[in-house]
Amino acid sequence: MSRNKLQRYRENLDNKNVVQPGKEIFDNIKGNWGSDQFENNNPIVVELACGRGEFSVGLAAVYPDLNFIGVDIKGSRLWKGSKIAIEQGLENVAFLRAQIQLLDKYFEKDELSEIWITFPDPYVREGDEKRRLTYPKFLEMYKSILKKEGIVHFKTDNTPLFDYTLGIVSEREDCEILAETSDFDQSEWRDEHFGIKTKYEKIFSDKGEKIKYLKFRFKD
Template sequence: MSRKKLQRFKENEENRNVVQPGKDVFEKIKGHWNKVQFENVHPIVVELACGRGEFTVGLAREYPEKNFIGVDIKGARIWKGSTIAIQEGLQNVAFLRTQIQVLDKFFAEGEIAELWITFPDPFPREGDEKRRLTSPKFLEMYKPLIQKEGVVHFKTDNTDLFNYTLDLLDQREDTEILIKTHDFYHSPWKEEHHGIKTKYEKIFSDKGEKIKYLKFRFIS
């Protein structure tokens, strides 16, 4: 392991806005994010597979009245967003280092107000369907964690994954699609995202690929 990586891991251990294995808070945070981590009662917004945290931090800048948590298993990636948040004095940002498959071990029922799924791995092979972050398995895990009026945002460049998700939601009786577009940057909702882009979104959009966006909620 490189010296740079080791230094970043050490800083993650010291940074209060990183919740990860080895810290006491890691085992106790479920149901207590507002009280323990943020010390306020603001709504909690979670981004899955946040990478370096560009989107999480970007949203936190725009919405100081909300708390933002980026989730990723890669500590070196989380370090970037964590460091920027600290440098900018953003108190409404935190990062959780864990596998998304066990998200329900870290959030209590109804603790999340909004969930963002941004440019996940499409896992195109049929045998990998269960690994897609919009598969039935994951939707069933998200459902109880999200508040009754809460919403899920989904952005991707992958047309097959987007259509798969749309078809899946259309078949369910417990979801309502609020917004859908196959060309987000030529849609009425573009300005709502304040130009904030993930690393991969910038790569894909710079290549001229159309970004798909979907917003939905659970209704029962």
């Protein structure tokens, strides 16, 4: 491990807004995010594979009455979002260092109000379909930790992944599509995101790639 990563790891251990192995709160956080981390009962919104957390931090600044949690397995990435949140004095955003396939180990049934899936790995190789964050087993897990009619947002530049996800969601009787576009920047939903972009959204947009967006909820 490089000196830089070691330093970031140490800072993550000290930063209250990072929940990770080695901290007492990590083993007891399931079902207790509101009381133990945020110390309020505001709705909780999670961003999966958040990277450096710029999207979660951006949303937290816009919505002070919501709590945001960025989830990623890379501690050095979370360090960046943690640092920015601290600098901006944002106490309604935190970061969880964990594997997404184990998400239900850290969130209780009905604990979340919304989930954001922002520019995940499309896993295009044959046989990797089960690793996609919109594969049916992941959707079932999201449904179990979301509140009734909880919302899922999905953004990607990858057309095959978007078409795959749209097909999966459309076929489910327990899902209701609320928004769908293959050109987000020209859509009616663009202003709802206040110009907040992830690192990869900015990269792909600057290259002229059209951003795809899907918003749906799980019906009772």
